[in-house]
Amino acid sequence: MSSSITTILTKKSYPPIGHYSQAFRANGHIWVSGQIAADADGNLLKRSMSEQAHQICKNTSKILQAAGSSLEKTVKVTVFATDFSKLPEFNSVYNTYFPQKPPRSAAEVSRLPLDVEVMMEVVALVDPGDEAKL
Known part of the structure; x- marks a missing residue:
């Protein structure tokens, strides 16, 4: 594996x-x-928590694909939310994108960038053969 x-x-x-x-x-x-609920042009999607979750997962998937990975290769997820009472709605969408149930942490925070309600970060793997092709 490369160390670069x-x-x-x-x-x-x-x-x-x-x-x-x-x-x-x-x-x-x-x-x-x-990742937050924003489109490719940077426009925020101030919609339902379900719609925000879909956009966040789609953004994450696109970045992972560009890096030679995928949501299926995710090994750690962290979710930050400003209101944990909305987390079940987020989870109903999240669960469809991550059926493998990667390890996850979640934290309720007082504020997120651009005053969004939820943000998610991930760590994923790249197969050594896939990384060599990039």
Whole structure:
């Protein structure tokens, strides 16, 4: 495996809003920055928690695909929410994207970037053969 770090940036998900990358790929892993419910142009989707969850999972999937991975190869998820009473609605969508049930942490926080309600970050694997092709 390579020990170099590759920055991942895809136009299929919204661009970073600050001084960070969408993701890094290194040593067979992908670290995806916290994803929010925004479209590829950076427009926030201030809709139901279900719709936000769909957009977050789609953004995450697109970044992982650009990095040579997928949601199925996710090994750790962290969810941040400003209101845990809405987490069951988030989970109803999340569960359809992650049927393998990767390890997950969740935290209720007082505020998130751009005042969104929920944000999710993941760590996923890249198969050594797939990483060599990238």
